Amino acid sequence: MSCKPLNYYLHYDVDLEERTFSGKEVIKLQILNPVKEIRLDSIGLEVQECHFESVDLKIAAFQVDEQEGAFVVHLEEELDNGEYDLFIRFTGKLTDSLAGFYTSKYEVDGVEKVFATTQFEAADARRAFPCFDAPEHKATFDVSFSVASNLSVVSNTLPFDVIEFGEKKTYYFERTPKMSTYLLYFGVGEFEFLEDRYKNIRLRVVTTPGKRDYGKPALEFAKKFLQYFEEYFDYPYILPKLDLIAVPDFGAGAMENWGAITFRENMLLVYPGKTSQATIVRIAEYIAHELAHQWFGNLVTMKWWDNLWLNESFATFMAFKAINYFYPEWDVWSDYLISEVFGGMDLDSLSSSHPIKMPVKSIADIDEAFDAIAYNKGGSVLRMLERYIGDDNFRDGLRRYIRTYEYANTIETDLWKELETASDKPVVTVMKTFVEQIGFPVVRCTLHSKELHLEQRRFLLSGVQDDESMWSIPMVIQKDDKEERLLFDSRKAHLPAGEFVMLNKEYTGFYITDYPNEIRSVFTEQWSSLGNKERLGIIHDLNMLTFSTSLPLADFIAFCSAVGHEESDTVVLEYLLSRLYQIWLLMPKHEDLLKLVSELAKTSLAITGMEPEQEELPSAEILRSLAIKILFKLDDADIQKFVLDAFERFNTDEASLAAGIRAVIFAGSVWFNDGIHQKMKERYATTDSLDDKIKILRALCYVRNDSLIHDTLVLCLDGTIRFSNLPYILAAMADNEHAQRILLDWLMDNWDELKNQGGGMGGMILQRAFQYCIPSCGVGRREEIKAYFAQKDLTGQEKTFAQSLEELEINERFVEVNRQ
Numbered sequence: 001m002s003c004k005p006l007n008y009y010l011h012y013d014v015d016l017e018e019r020t021f022s023g024k025e026v027i028k029l030q031i032l033n034p035v036k037e038i039r040l041d042s043i044g045l046e047v048q049e050c051h052f053e054s055v056d057l058k059i060a061a062f063q064v065d066e067q068e069g070a071f072v073v074h075l076e077e078e079l080d081n082g083e084y085d086l087f088i089r090f091t092g093k094l095t096d097s098l099a100g101f102y103t104s105k106y107e108v109d110g111v112e113k114v115f116a117t118t119q120f121e122a123a124d125a126r127r128a129f130p131c132f133d134a135p136e137h138k139a140t141f142d143v144s145f146s147v148a149s150n151l152s153v154v155s156n157t158l159p160f161d162v163i164e165f166g167e168k169k170t171y172y173f174e175r176t177p178k179m180s181t182y183l184l185y186f187g188v189g190e191f192e193f194l195e196d197r198y199k200n201i202r203l204r205v206v207t208t209p210g211k212r213d214y215g216k217p218a219l220e221f222a223k224k225f226l227q228y229f230e231e232y233f234d235y236p237y238i239l240p241k242l243d244l245i246a247v248p249d250f251g252a253g254a255m256e257n258w259g260a261i262t263f264r265e266n267m268l269l270v271y272p273g274k275t276s277q278a279t280i281v282r283i284a285e286y287i288a289h290e291l292a293h294q295w296f297g298n299l300v301t302m303k304w305w306d307n308l309w310l311n312e313s314f315a316t317f318m319a320f321k322a323i324n325y326f327y328p329e330w331d332v333w334s335d336y337l338i339s340e341v342f343g344g345m346d347l348d349s350l351s352s353s354h355p356i357k358m359p360v361k362s363i364a365d366i367d368e369a370f371d372a373i374a375y376n377k378g379g380s381v382l383r384m385l386e387r388y389i390g391d392d393n394f395r396d397g398l399r400r401y402i403r404t405y406e407y408a409n410t411i412e413t414d415l416w417k418e419l420e421t422a423s424d425k426p427v428v429t430v431m432k433t434f435v436e437q438i439g440f441p442v443v444r445c446t447l448h449s450k451e452l453h454l455e456q457r458r459f460l461l462s463g464v465q466d467d468e469s470m471w472s473i474p475m476v477i478q479k480d481d482k483e484e485r486l487l488f489d490s491r492k493a494h495l496p497a498g499e500f501v502m503l504n505k506e507y508t509g510f511y512i513t514d515y516p517n518e519i520r521s522v523f524t525e526q527w528s529s530l531g532n533k534e535r536l537g538i539i540h541d542l543n544m545l546t547f548s549t550s551l552p553l554a555d556f557i558a559f560c561s562a563v564g565h566e567e568s569d570t571v572v573l574e575y576l577l578s579r580l581y582q583i584w585l586l587m588p589k590h591e592d593l594l595k596l597v598s599e600l601a602k603t604s605l606a607i608t609g610m611e612p613e614q615e616e617l618p619s620a621e622i623l624r625s626l627a628i629k630i631l632f633k634l635d636d637a638d639i640q641k642f643v644l645d646a647f648e649r650f651n652t653d654e655a656s657l658a659a660g661i662r663a664v665i666f667a668g669s670v671w672f673n674d675g676i677h678q679k680m681k682e683r684y685a686t687t688d689s690l691d692d693k694i695k696i697l698r699a700l701c702y703v704r705n706d707s708l709i710h711d712t713l714v715l716c717l718d719g720t721i722r723f724s725n726l727p728y729i730l731a732a733m734a735d736n737e738h739a740q741r742i743l744l745d746w747l748m749d750n751w752d753e754l755k756n757q758g759g760g761m762g763g764m765i766l767q768r769a770f771q772y773c774i775p776s777c778g779v780g781r782r783e784e785i786k787a788y789f790a791q792k793d794l795t796g797q798e799k800t801f802a803q804s805l806e807e808l809e810i811n812e813r814f815v816e817v818n819r820q
């Protein structure tokens with residue numbers, strides 16, 4: 001490194017009408033080794049002026065190199081070590097590409113308006129100003145904005161002055177802490193604010209006009225979680241303010257900009273009577289996740305994107321800790337098991353997975369690093385580690401880590417060392433095997449008279465044998481009444497057996513278990529006496545073994561039938577039923593499966609009741625909706641009547657339809673009555689709640705009539721649907737067996753247009769397109785898909801494409817092997 005930024009003065013003049021901005025910046029640079037050229041990152045900007053301030057240094061030339069994404073300053077003479085102020089004047093356009101400095105649309109009384117907002121992670125600050133755009137180039141920022149006087153400006157800090165002059169006003173913001181460029185935030189628009197306080201910190205929800213009151217629950221969550229993290233990390237939140245900003249057009253779910261967190265609007269605002277309990281839990285999770293980043297990520301930052309997981313896995317894990325602390329009744333650790341642990345394993349059981357620490361060479365690779373490995377597997381491994389070293393040691397290690405590296409950058413070993421010091425356990429050895437190595441183990445367990453033999457191997461859904469990989473697995477084993485611990489770090493191990501043995505107690509370990517039949521039948525017999533995480537774990541592991549074809553589908557169905565009728569926990573039942581449903585989608589004509597799915601859907605409704613109850617668990621809400629969906633897909637006459645009656649009542653009295661059942665009633669009505677498709681489209685145009693709009697979009701996908709399927713897909717490209725909402729449509733369409741073939745055709749026919757609408761930057765959205773459409777809709781069409789996309793430029797989506805194709809191959813093999 002020959003030079004680094006210390007501070008940026010940034011002034012913007014934004015013209016929302018023209019969708020342009022002009023900026024001036026002064027970068028205080030520290031030269032560490034003499035240089036004759038300075039290279040900054042810059043994309044899509046024009047530079048009009050560049051000079052050094054207050055010293056007589058001549059710039060020979062400066063130029064924007066659009067090809068390289070750089071702004072290059074050539075000096076007449078070598079620049080000696082020291083500090084210099086580099087002035088740059090530049091202009092740029094507000095795009096609608098969801099990256100850099102862009103505009104988001106909203107409507108007021110039928111009139112379309114826009115506001116400007118930023119999304120800089122991972123490498124898009126360079127679209128808003130020439131800068132050193134890498135996480136390790138931390139600097140402070142002094143930001144000011146001149147805008148039309150009807151507009152407000154939000155940034156990371158509080159304004160220390162706002163000066164009105166004629167029809168314009170200028171905001172001057174306090175200096176930010178020393179931080180990475182990707183955490184900077186600017187928002188310019190006609191905002192509304194809902195304000196509250198936590199200690200001396202000013203908390204606000206920022207929305208477009210007319211929506212601020214829906215931010216109340218978010219403020220309550222924010223207050224609780226701030227308090228939790230301040231205590232847990234023993235380190236205060238350091239800014240005097242925190243804004244939670246609702247953005248209608250947003251590529252990700254939320255973004256942790258320091259002090260100015262942005263959210264997809266439906267992941268922040270709660271509409272009474274319309275937002276379901278499950279969505280409220282999701283909102284809490286998003287808020288807790290982004291707040292955890294204020295320490296993990298913002299205060300202490302990974303050195304480079306190859307360690308992105310240091311940010312994401314911690315935020316994921318810490319979010320659940322915080323939620324569980326305040327809302328133990330939500331049982332979020334069971335959700336964690338399903339979404340994070342099992343979700344991480346889904347991807348990591350593919351040959352095309354990657355290690356948690358993943359090489360990121362160019363900025364085109366960065367988007368793909370934000371995946372289930374960084375978030376879900378990373379978070380699961382932390383949960384395993386916490387259990388292994390103990391809660392207090394884990395917390396103490398984190399506190400030391402935060403103190404030691406505040407305002408600095410780290411690599412993974414910095415963290416291991418602190419945790420190892422705090423716990424006196426071989427953290428580095430264990431974590432190396434899970435973080436640097438691709439995949440995870442299956443532990444095969446066999447009984448030999450009084451002995452239990454264990455053997456570990458890499459688990460691959462493709463069934464390919466890997467004889468190299470080995471892990472140091474911290475195991476917690478339940479043997480009769482006792483809990484035993486073992487660090488399993490060899491290929492094989494022998495243990496004395498007991499009457500009752502269960503590996504992976506509470507499923508804290510990141511591995512699956514393959515038990516012999518005699519142990520499996522003990523589990524079936526004692527099913528209701530096992531803990532719910534153990535029951536989830538057993539179902540999960542058997543399901544994985546079934547997909548790898550080492551367990552016949554008939555055995556899995558028999559097992560699910562035996563335990564499913566015994567089950568009354570809504571989380572477990574929902575998980576079990578959803579696994580069977582996924583298989584059914586691949587094999588809709590499998591008779592035993594059909595019979596079991598239908599029976600369990602009815603059992604589920606007997607447990608949850610048809611109508612949501614006050615204060616019920618989110619899992620009851622999700623289970624009810626899944627069961628109703630299955631039964632409407634089976635054209636069950638009672639469900640048909642229930643759905644259509646509910647929809648008719650809703651038409652005259654909206655409040656008659658509870659939030660938790662709204663989505664499935666919308667979808668079911670469209671399924672049974674083509675005429676309702678049109679009504680739903682009209683409703684889409686008139687409702688003001690994004691949450692409701694998404695329910696409607698999803699409902700529009702549950703049609704059986706080809707022309708209506710096309711009709712829904714047209715909305716994706718004609719401007720009716722926001723590009724950022726496309727994944728909702730794709731996921732729901734792929735869930736409709738009548739639409740799968742058309743959806744895949746449509747995706748291929750319109751790939752170029754979709755890429756075009758994403759402005760080349762809709763990376764995450766296009767990744768979802770592969771994930772949702774290829775594995776389920778592509779069965780029997782693998783060669784065709786391969787050939788088609790071989791001609792396309794998949795930069796930034798190559799990994800996701802390869803993974804989706806491998807998943808498809810696994811599904812095809814599964815269907816072939818288990819065909820009746």
Ligand SMILES: [Zn+2]
Nearest residue numbers: 289293312315
């Ligand atoms: Zn995050």
